[in-house]
Amino acid sequence: MKLAVAAVVSLLLAVAATGGAAVTFQVTNNASTTPGGQRFDRDYGAGYAARVLSDASRFTWAVFNQTSPAERRPGVDTVALVVNAATDDGAIAYTDGSTIVLGAGYVLNYTGDVRAEVTGVLYHETVHVWQWGLQDYNAHWWVFEGIADFVRLRAGYAPAHWVLPGQGSGWDKGYDVTARFFDYCDSLRPGFVAVLNAKLKDSYSDDYFVQILGKNVQELWMEYKAKYGQ
Structure with a gap:
């Protein structure tokens, strides 16, 4: 139950951070009973992840010089992060539409600064949500x-x-x-x-x-x- 409350709070914070861009950011940890999912909760957290998705989206819009929602990929009103025990192909992470899937095993086994690494991965995957021509x-x-x-x-x-x-x-x-x-x-x-x-x-x-x-x-x-x- 604590995870669900944290996810709702992170979503509301992320909505406020967009400055009225009508995009929400949702984080779900489906691996919360695994060691990797538990490390995600402990060392990263749903609230921080939602803020990173928001920051990464705004940074991507700035790099792409997309100053208004009309200049961005249409139909994206929610960017979601799902932490799974395993990704479909064993990858670190992948993006399907506007949903980013992160492998809990990678979070568990990463030996460096896991917060910086996961943030970098989320920035990369957030670009896939917004870039043209996929x-x-x-x-x-x-x-x-x-x-x-x-x-x-x-x-x-x-x-x-x-x-x-x-x-x-x-x-x-x-x-x-x-x-x-x-x-x-x-x-x-x-x-x-x-x-x-x-x-x-x-x-x-x-x-x-x-x-x-x-x-x-x-x-x-x-x-x-x-x-x-x-």
Whole structure:
């Protein structure tokens, strides 16, 4: 019963934090009887998780330069986090629509700063709730995962195991490699990721790099590698 009360309180706090954006944030721990779920309750908590979802959403809107609800993905009025004993494919976390599923086993077994790590994961997954173009995910998954990790990077939650700037064998490796590259592209034109995300409403094309930065993606990748001596 204590968990249910905590979830309601966190939801109300998160609604107030959105500034009237008509989005609520809900946290449910389905693994509260497992060691991982108990660690989530003890070291993270439903109330803190709801505030993180709210903060991550607002941060994502700022990165995407979406100053009004009309500029965001429609139909999202609730962002939910569900802690499960296991995710469907053994992943750390995944997002299905506007529901984020976090594996309790990962929370249990993480040996570093679990609060910082889970917050970084939630920032990454929250981006998937709001970014455009996910209908093309399987064809260009590295773009979407790179954008999600870019937001995590800009929020200050990049973990120590990520590649360093300039590392990686190709810009299309996704996750931290692509995020670091997008960070470089964003340094060439602040707001690059916001423009790229907006273009993803319709489809994806490598030509977007030419349209936004005036150079093709392979040329940009080589210049990025050269900048860091890689």
